[in-house]
Amino acid sequence: MAVTLGPSSPDADIHPIATGPAKEIVEKHSIQKTWIVLEEKQIPYQYIEVNAPLDPSSLLSPNPRGAIPTLYCPQPDGSKPLYESNIINEYLEDVFSSHQPHLFPLDPYKKARAKIWVDFVTSRIIPSFNRFLQAQGEGEIAKAHNEFLGHLKEFIDAMDSSGPYFFGEDFTMPDVALAPWAMRLWLLDHLKGGLRIPEPGEGGEDEQIWERWREWVDAVGSRNSVANTLSEKEYYLPIYKKHPRLSDLSLL
Template identity: 35%
Template sequence: MGIPDEHIHPVATGVAAETVAKHWDPQEIVFYSGWFCPFVQRTWIALEERGIPYQYVEVNPYKKEPHFLEINPKGLVPAIEYKGRALYESIILCEFLEDAFPERKPNLLPADPSDRAYARMWIDYVTKNLVPASMRLVQAQDPEQQKEHLKELLEFQRAFAAQVKGPYFLGEEFSLVDITLVPWIVRDFVSAEHRGYRREDAGEAWKKYADNLVTRPSVINTSSELVHYYEIVHRYLKNESQSEMAKAVRAGRDIP
C-alpha cells in the first residue's frame, strides 16, 4: 500500500508483533510479509489457521532489495520461498498451502469438488466486486462519487451476506472465502470514519457476519494496532497512493 517508506511503521505491532516473535526461526517455508498489507494478511491467516511452521520475514516492498526481487520480480508481498522455489499471489499461496500440507487441519477449502468450485466462485466475487468497491469508496474524492460508491459497496455486501450460511460463509467451518474478504473488514474503520460507511447499513446479516469474522483468533493475531494503519491509509483517502492496488483502482483495472 504505497506511501513513502519513511512513513511506514517498520514492523508489526500489538498482537501481530507477538505472532511475529514466535516465527523467527528458520523453517521450510519463508514467509515474506508486509505487516500492513491486506493481501499479506490473507496468507498469514491461512498459515496461522493451519498451524504450518513458517519463518516470518518483514519486507518493505518500496525498497525492492535484490534478494526479494528474486523471490517475486513484481516486488509485491506476500511471497513464499519453499524448497528453493519462489511463489506469490495471496490466494494462490493459500491454495498452495492446502495442496502442500493436506494433513494439516483444518482445511480451508471443501473436499467435495462441487463445494470447492462453489467456494472459488465466491472467492472470485470477493476479488472482483467487494474488494474493488471498498477501495473505490476510500479513494473517491468527489462527495457525489463517494455516495455512489457507498451505495455500490452496500449492494455487493448485501448480495454476499444473503449467501452466508453462518456463522461463516460456508457454515460452521471457517474457509478461504472468509479469508479472502476479512482483511478489508478489519480495515473498514477507514470508510466508517471518513466515508459514512456503517456495517449495519448493509443489513443485519452482513453486520453479524462481519462482526463475527473480526473476532476470529487468526484474524486478531495477524492484526496490528490501528494507529499504524492510519499512517498507511491517509494517502488512499487523498487518492495519492502509488501502490499497485491504488493505481489499478484509479485506472479502472482489475486489482493485481
C-alpha cells in the first residue's frame, strides 16, 4: 500500500509501499475488489495511485464524490468516470464479457442471486464488521461480535454446498465482494480479542457452516487475483489501529 504523503501528514509514519505479492503487480495500493476483477479477467489497465483524503488530484475532480476507486472509461466524447466498486465491477464484466472467467453466472436467476449477495456483503457484512472494529466496552463488543457472525453465517448458509466458492466451482462476484474483508479478519485477533470462530470439531450445531467457511476462505485466499493484491500483514495493523473509525475499509 502506498500513499502520497507530505512531512506534516498525520499518516506520515504509515508504511508507504505495497509489500509481498502485491508489490509484484503494482508498488502501490488499490481498492481490492476492483483490482481482483481486473486481474481475474486479465483486463489491461493503467494503475494511478491517489490518496483521496490528502490529495485533491485532478484525477478525482470529475468524480462528484471525489472517491476511489474511480475508473475512467473511453467514450466518443472523451473519457468519463465511474465510481463505486460494485458498479465498476459490473461495468467491467459487461464490457469485457469475452474475457474469462465470467464473474456473474450466465443463468439469469443465478445472476440475480449473485447481485443479492453482493448487496448483502455491502449492506450487512461490511457495516457490521466496521461496527465490530469500532465497538468499545465489553457489552458493545459482544453485541457487535454476535451481529457480525450472524451476518457471516447467513452468507455462508446461502453458499452452494458443493463448494469451494459461493456458487460451487465458479469464482464469482459474491466471492469478490467478501474476499478483501475475509482476508483481513485476522486483524480482529489484535484489536477485539479475535473473531472466535469455533475450531474444527467444536462448532456444535454450526459445525457444517464453519467447515464450509474454512473451505471458502482457503479457496479464495489461494487465488492469484486475491493473494497478489494483498500487502504483507505487518503493514495493515498500524493503519487499523490508527484509524479505527474508517467508514470504508475497502480503501485498504
